Amino acid sequence: MSGLAKLSGVDISTVSRALNGSPLVNGKTKDHILKLAHETGYAINARARNLRKQSSQTLGIVIPVYPGSHQNLSDPFFLEMIAAVSQAAAKFDYDLIINLPNSPSEIAERRLLLSGKADGLIVIGQAGRIERLRSLGDAADRVVVWGGMIEAADYTLVGSDNFEGGRLVGEHLKNIGRHRVVFLGDIDLPEVELRYNGLMSVWNGDGADPSVMHVRSSFDGHEAYRQTLGLCEGAQSFDAIFAASDVLAIAAIHALQSKGLRVPEDVAVVGYDNIGQAAMFSPGLTTIDQNITLGGEILVNTLIDKIAGNPVRATLTPTKLVIRSSTVGG
Amino acid sequence: MSGLAKLSGVDISTVSRALNGSPLVNGKTKDHILKLAHETGYAINARARNLRKQSSQTLGIVIPVYPGSHQNLSDPFFLEMIAAVSQAAAKFDYDLIINLPNSPSEIAERRLLLSGKADGLIVIGQAGRIERLRSLGDAADRVVVWGGMIEAADYTLVGSDNFEGGRLVGEHLKNIGRHRVVFLGDIDLPEVELRYNGLMSVWNGDGADPSVMHVRSSFDGHEAYRQTLGLCEGAQSFDAIFAASDVLAIAAIHALQSKGLRVPEDVAVVGYDNIGQAAMFSPGLTTIDQNITLGGEILVNTLIDKIAGNPVRATLTPTKLVIRSSTVGG
DNA sequence: GCGATCTTTGCAATCGGTTGTATTTTTATA
DNA sequence: TATAAAAATACAACCGATTGCAAAGATCGC
Numbered sequence: 001m002s003g004l005a006k007l008s009g010v011d012i013s014t015v016s017r018a019l020n021g022s023p024l025v026n027g028k029t030k031d032h033i034l035k036l037a038h039e040t041g042y043a044i045n046a047r048a049r050n051l052r053k054q055s056s057q058t059l060g061i062v063i064p065v066y067p068g069s070h071q072n073l074s075d076p077f078f079l080e081m082i083a084a085v086s087q088a089a090a091k092f093d094y095d096l097i098i099n100l101p102n103s104p105s106e107i108a109e110r111r112l113l114l115s116g117k118a119d120g121l122i123v124i125g126q127a128g129r130i131e132r133l134r135s136l137g138d139a140a141d142r143v144v145v146w147g148g149m150i151e152a153a154d155y156t157l158v159g160s161d162n163f164e165g166g167r168l169v170g171e172h173l174k175n176i177g178r179h180r181v182v183f184l185g186d187i188d189l190p191e192v193e194l195r196y197n198g199l200m201s202v203w204n205g206d207g208a209d210p211s212v213m214h215v216r217s218s219f220d221g222h223e224a225y226r227q228t229l230g231l232c233e234g235a236q237s238f239d240a241i242f243a244a245s246d247v248l249a250i251a252a253i254h255a256l257q258s259k260g261l262r263v264p265e266d267v268a269v270v271g272y273d274n275i276g277q278a279a280m281f282s283p284g285l286t287t288i289d290q291n292i293t294l295g296g297e298i299l300v301n302t303l304i305d306k307i308a309g310n311p312v313r314a315t316l317t318p319t320k321l322v323i324r325s326s327t328v329g330g
Numbered sequence: 331m332s333g334l335a336k337l338s339g340v341d342i343s344t345v346s347r348a349l350n351g352s353p354l355v356n357g358k359t360k361d362h363i364l365k366l367a368h369e370t371g372y373a374i375n376a377r378a379r380n381l382r383k384q385s386s387q388t389l390g391i392v393i394p395v396y397p398g399s400h401q402n403l404s405d406p407f408f409l410e411m412i413a414a415v416s417q418a419a420a421k422f423d424y425d426l427i428i429n430l431p432n433s434p435s436e437i438a439e440r441r442l443l444l445s446g447k448a449d450g451l452i453v454i455g456q457a458g459r460i461e462r463l464r465s466l467g468d469a470a471d472r473v474v475v476w477g478g479m480i481e482a483a484d485y486t487l488v489g490s491d492n493f494e495g496g497r498l499v500g501e502h503l504k505n506i507g508r509h510r511v512v513f514l515g516d517i518d519l520p521e522v523e524l525r526y527n528g529l530m531s532v533w534n535g536d537g538a539d540p541s542v543m544h545v546r547s548s549f550d551g552h553e554a555y556r557q558t559l560g561l562c563e564g565a566q567s568f569d570a571i572f573a574a575s576d577v578l579a580i581a582a583i584h585a586l587q588s589k590g591l592r593v594p595e596d597v598a599v600v601g602y603d604n605i606g607q608a609a610m611f612s613p614g615l616t617t618i619d620q621n622i623t624l625g626g627e628i629l630v631n632t633l634i635d636k637i638a639g640n641p642v643r644a645t646l647t648p649t650k651l652v653i654r655s656s657t658v659g660g
Numbered sequence: 661g662c663g664a665t666c667t668t669t670g671c672a673a674t675c676g677g678t679t680g681t682a683t684t685t686t687t688a689t690a
Numbered sequence: 691t692a693t694a695a696a697a698a699t700a701c702a703a704c705c706g707a708t709t710g711c712a713a714a715g716a717t718c719g720c
Contacts, residue, residue, distance in 0.1 A: 001677065011700050016678060026698055043444035047381040048676030051705050056377065058427070058447075076607070079409030086430050095427050095447060097388070100416050114373035117388075117425060250607070254614075277406070277580070277607060284584075331707065341670045346708060356668060378706030381675050 004042055008033050019044060050116070058095045059303060060118035061085055062109045064125055065100055075219065075247055076275035077292070081124055081146070084296025092304055094119075113139050120303045122146065126153070127189040144303040146295065148191035149314060156306065157314040158299050160290040162191050165319040166198020169242050169270050169288060172321055174202055176328060178240035178268055181212045182231060184224060184252060185244025192244045195272065199242060213238065221251040228255035239267060246271035246278050246287055253285075253327070268328040284324035291317055334372055338363050349374060380446070388425045389633060390448035391415055392439045394455055395430055405549065405577055406605035407622070411454055411476070414626025422634055424449075443469050450633045452476065456483070457519040474633040476625065478521035479644060486636065487644040488629050490620040492521050495649040496528020499572050499600050499618060502651060504532055506658060508570035508598050511542045512561060514554060514582060515574025522574045525602065529572060543568065547578060554578040558585035569597055576601035576608050576617055583615075583657070598658040614654035621647055 001019075005012040010029065017025045018033040025033075036042075050056045063078050086096045097118055099109065112118040119142065126133060126147040133155050136143055140155050147153075148162045173181055183199060185192045200212060215231055217224045224243065228251065231238070241256075243249035249271030253263050261267055271278065274289035295317050305312045331349075335342040340359065347355045348363040355363075366372075380386045393408050416426045427448055429439065442448040449472065456463060456477040463485050466473055470485050477483075478492045503511055513529060515522045530542060545561055547554045554573065558581065561568070571586075573579035579601030583593050591597055601608065604619035625647050635642045 012677080013679075013701080014699060016676095017699095020678085024698070029698080041444070043441060045381075045676050046445035046447045047377065047384075047386065048705090049678075051375075051377040051381050051707085052676080052678045054377075054705070076406060076409070079406065079412070082409070082412065082428070083430070086428055090430065090432065095429070095442075097425050098412070098416055098428055099425070100413070100420065102420070111373055112425075114371070115376035117376045247607070277577070342707080343671080343709075344669060346706095347669095350708085354668070359668080375706055378675090379708075381677085382706080382708045384675070 001042070001044070004033060004036055004040070007036050007040075054116070055119050056116060057093060058097055058118050059085075059089050059300070060097045060099055060109070060112040060121045062099045062101065062121060062123045064123070064127070064129065075245070076277060077245065077247075077273045078124065080275065080292045081296060084293045085122055085299055086296075087293075088297040088300035092300065094300075094304070109143075110136075110139060113142055120144070120307045122299050122303060125191070126150075126157075127191075130190075142303070142307055144299055144306065146299060148194045149316065150190045153314075156302060156312055158295065158302055158317070159191070159315075160295060160317045161319045162194035163198040163201070165272065165288040165290070166195035166242075167201055168198075168319065168321040169195075169272075170199040170202030172286075172323070172328065173240050173242070173268065173270070176268065179211070180236075180238040181240045181242060182238045183212055183214050183242050183244075184217050184227065184248055186216050186218055187214060195242075195244060217244075217248060219245055219248065221247045224248040224251040225255045228252040229259065232256065232259040232261065241267060241269045243269065243271050246273045246275045246285060249285055249287065249327075264328050270328060274322050278322075279324065284327065286324045286328040287322050289320050289322050291319070294318075331372070331374070334363060334366055334370070337366050337370075384446070385449050386446060387423060388427055388448050389415075389419050389630070390427045390429055390439070390442040390451045392429045392431065392451060392453045394453070394457070394459065405575070406607060407575065407577075407603045408454065410605060410622045411626060414623045415452055415629055416626075417623075418627040418630035422630065424630075424634070439473075440466075440469060443472055450474070450637045452629050452633060455521070456480075456487075457521075460520075472633070472637055474629055474636065476629060478524045479646065480520045483644075486632060486642055488625065488632055488647070489521070489645075490625060490647045491649045492524035493528040493531070495602065495618040495620070496525035496572075497531055498528075498649065498651040499525075499602075500529040500532030502616075502653070502658065503570050503572070503598065503600070506598065509541070510566075510568045511570045511572060512568045513542055513544050513572050513574075514547050514557065514578055516546050516548055517544060525572075525574060547574075549575055549578065551577045551581040554581040555585045558582040559589065562586065562589040562591065571597060571599045573599065573601050576603045576605045576615060579615055579617065579657075594658050600658060604652050608652075609654065614657065616654045616658040617652050619650050619652050621649070624648075 001012050001015055004015045014025060015033055018030040061082060082098060089096050099112060109121055113121055121143045123143060123145045126145055130152060133145060136155060144156045144158055147157055147159050149157055149159060183196050187193045187196045213236060215227050217227045241252050243252055249269050253269050256263055256267055263269055271285050271287035274287045278285040278287050298315055298317060302312050302315060331342050331345055334345045344355060345363055348360040349367060391412060412428060419426045429442060439451055443451055451473045453473060453475045456475050460482060463475060466485060474486045474488055477487055477489050479487055479489060513526050517523045517526045543566060545557050547557045571582050573582055579599050583599050586593055586597055593599055601615050601617035604617045608615040608617050628645055628647060632642050632645060
């Protein structure tokens, strides 16, 4: 910038104003400076600007996938969320720093904020970290969490309507006459519990005689595979599986087929997320679409609002059922 | 930091040295400062430090997925690569900025570098941007590209051995007696051309009478699906498909099955990448494993070497065939 | 016990912008 | 033409760390 100042014969403060489109600069002067800047390929030094302006035009996204968490980053859900958030942030000229903590206790998230590397943080999922999120203190002003709506949260939450998602699945299964449903997932996780509650709500109080069995599985496909095999070997009969994610559903289908069961004739299977591959794989997967792209946009909009000091409240994004007859037969 | 200086009664220069483990500070003084820093939750201001040190401890990763590129970020390959690079960078205490250019001509990559937001750049894939990569000029000192080894590249390349990958597939198909092979992909892309060449090399000069047909498809699953349908309706017969990515292979399988063809009895299918879901989906997919995790590590190591001014050269990561009998029948 | 040497600490410049305020130049008004 | 108002530009402080160099304090040898 001092180079540009010398070239154009004005003070660097004028160069700075010209480059930032300030109305305090004469039109001709501004054009001249802009031309020189273009010719010399000048780019404003972000480090200096960040220091002076006390901001970094960067958001952080925290993906809680550490060794031993039984979920890895290649779960398409996370990856589609990263894409959605990145694209939304770009619209505001924000860059995105991605952070994968190495352990549940790591405080890399706060580090990003306190050190000023990021102006705000998007945390994907609250499982196992609710306490820590609640103790963010003033840092909470610059954090938005993706997750199921829970009472205990005093931080800003954005998430899809997990209860409604579960309800839609329940309704659909009921419509196609399935009554012995297995819920595959870990209901200790807030989002999963809400889906389970939604499923259960369908049969509340009516005369049917459904049975819903909970089979616990983390979000790891291999665990779901083993659990489903065990299920097949057990005494309980069932005609449908509602899995807490598409990855789990696909693993379950694989396990069922390896036991000679037909999908959907013997067992209907429904997943959750509608990941990009869900439609492409065979059999195509019936699932709940969380609209991750919209979710990412709302996360970013909400966070930028918070950074600007505007009050925001928790947001639910809509949820819809995507039926592919190959897994639910109807 | 000036706060810490006041608290501990020393100059901020001493605080700085203590926090950075300089041997120029008395042991007791250092302990005292560290204790205070811990108690007050102090974190070094990265903005100021970056400005002064002329570095940002941040790498950028550029994923060339723009509207109209017929490939979207949810291709698990990209996403697994992001994970691998992010984890490798974390080992060196580097953060990772992810950049998704909006158009092929966008210069966001240079912007990250010139503005100092990133110390170096990892570019995933060189398709359609070879010229621009070649014109990086001195910026090339801080750029590493993931892609197939091509002569024209005067920038640093890291990639898996695409020729060998193609050769392994060809050999395998030959071993199981398939001779009318369809190559599904776009051989105008350097990486894909190498895979194709590897495939062709298997039959060079020997007495067999194979036919290899090239069916062009971008990396978009829907296009591969349509192309495969067209193939089934065409006059040419074939008993194997080698697809340039797992996403394409899965789409092709889906298309074949919708036409009543059996995989692998009628048509064997092989993919490329070994994405995490490849093993889980049914039928499990035979494919080439590029070892993305290792690739990500090498990318980061190489880039950090370059940033440090060390000379580096192009690197090939190994490639291996992963056979799942459900798609190749043997 | 005193100069020489080694530790430890402080001072001040620096990184490259942004921005409040002062100053100069231009334009408008009387 | 003199003067007030407006526009354009320059000056200088500031953001919060790092680091070369000078200075102060501690230790040592003789």
